[in-house]
Amino acid sequence: DVKVTQSSRYLVKRTGEKVFLECVQDMDHENMFWYRQDPGLGLRLIYFSYDVKMKEKGDIPEGYSVSREKKERFSLILESASTNQTSMYLCASSSLRKTSGPYEQYFGPGTRLTVT
Amino acid sequence: DQQVKQNSPSLSVQEGRISILNCDYTNSMFDYFLWYKKYPAEGPTFLISISSIKDKNEDGRFTVFLNKSAKHLSLHIVPSQPGDSAVYFCAARTHPPNDYKLSFGAGTTVTVRA
Numbered sequence: 038d039v040k041v042t043q044s045s046r047y048l049v050k051r052t053g054e055k056v057f058l059e060c061v062q063d064m065d066h067e068n069m070f071w072y073r074q075d076p077g078l079g080l081r082l083i084y085f086s087y088d089v090k091m092k093e094k095g096d097i098p099e100g101y102s103v104s105r106e107k108k109e110r111f112s113l114i115l116e117s118a119s120t121n122q123t124s125m126y127l128c129a130s131s132s133l134r135k136t137s138g139p140y141e142q143y144f145g146p147g148t149r150l151t152v153t
Numbered sequence: 154d155q156q157v158k159q160n161s162p163s164l165s166v167q168e169g170r171i172s173i174l175n176c177d178y179t180n181s182m183f184d185y186f187l188w189y190k191k192y193p194a195e196g197p198t199f200l201i202s203i204s205s206i207k208d209k210n211e212d213g214r215f216t217v218f219l220n221k222s223a224k225h226l227s228l229h230i231v232p233s234q235p236g237d238s239a240v241y242f243c244a245a246r247t248h249p250p251n252d253y254k255l256s257f258g259a260g261t262t263v264t265v266r267a
Contacts, residue, residue: 041196068253077162079155079242079259080197087253095254127196131253141187142255144196 040064041145043128049151056115058148060128069111070129070142071095071103080127086111087133118152125149156180157245159258167266172230174261176243179224183245187255188217188228191240200241201228233265 044059062069068087072080072095082095084103092103100122104112111130115122126149129142158177166172176186184205189197203210203217203226210217216229230237243258 046194072257077259079157079159080244080257082254085254129196133253141199141202144189144198146194146196 041128041130041143043126043145043148045148046146047149047151049153050115050118051153052119054115054118054152056118056150056152058113058115058126058128058150060111060113060130060145061109062111062128062130062143063109064130064132064143065108066130066143067108067133068131068142069105070131071101071111071113072127072129073097073124074127074147075124083113118150120152123150123152154179155256155258156183157243157256157258159241159243159261161261162259163262163264165264165266166233168235169232172228172233172237172263172265174228174230174241174243174263176226176228176258177224178226178245178256180245180247180256181224182247183256184248184252185246186217186219186226187244187246188215189242189244189257191242191260197242230263233263235265235267238263238265 041062070085071083086092086105102114128145131142187202188200191197219226240260244255
């Protein structure tokens with residue numbers, strides 16, 4: 038079974054703090070993703086990575102950065118947290134190998150971040 | 154602009170009856186569609202998918218129908234069970250080279266009443 042874990046389930050930070058969200062997958066997947074989920078907006082892609090040290094912006098990258106130093110680990114960084122970054126953050130991974138299915142993504146349990 | 158739209162934010166259905174969830178899309182380059190299910194405090198889990206070369210895919214109580222000309226797909230759950238109460242997301246994948254990305258709808262919250 039694919040397992041995607043996220044470092045925290047709940048996090049409360051203050052405005053202006055630097056925030057790190059960590060994600061680890063154990064299936065040797067090439068692709069990793071960070072989304073945020075907000076009511077009425079669904080899942081919106083922040084950043085994704087298709088290989089170590091490689092990253093591409095998603096639909097809403099402003100205010101975020103990412104780091105992928107190892108294949109299994111993908112970090113989301115909020116350089117200076119703001120209240121509008123209060124959200125549920127979901128990490129996902131997927132494989133490039135066609136035999137693994139229709140490129141479905143496997144999600145972690147999410148981190149509920151509150152910025153006060 | 155959202156390319157995948159789920160226009161019904163919520164659906165309430167009696168246990169044992171059919172649940173029908175709808176999804177519309179605007180991008181004709183989408184070639185694969187997926188449904189995810191999400192319980193509170195958990196990540197979404199893959200439920201069922203359909204390729205654009207098919208018009209129906211069935212897996213147990215779940216069937217997805219695709220109408221390419223209308224750019225519309227639907228998920229049927231028969232019979233609905235209390236454990237089906239969750240948020241359901243429709244997602245779509247486009248042709249390479251961007252095929253690793255999924256576009257998600259806003260979700261439909263399903264409540265199955267006993």
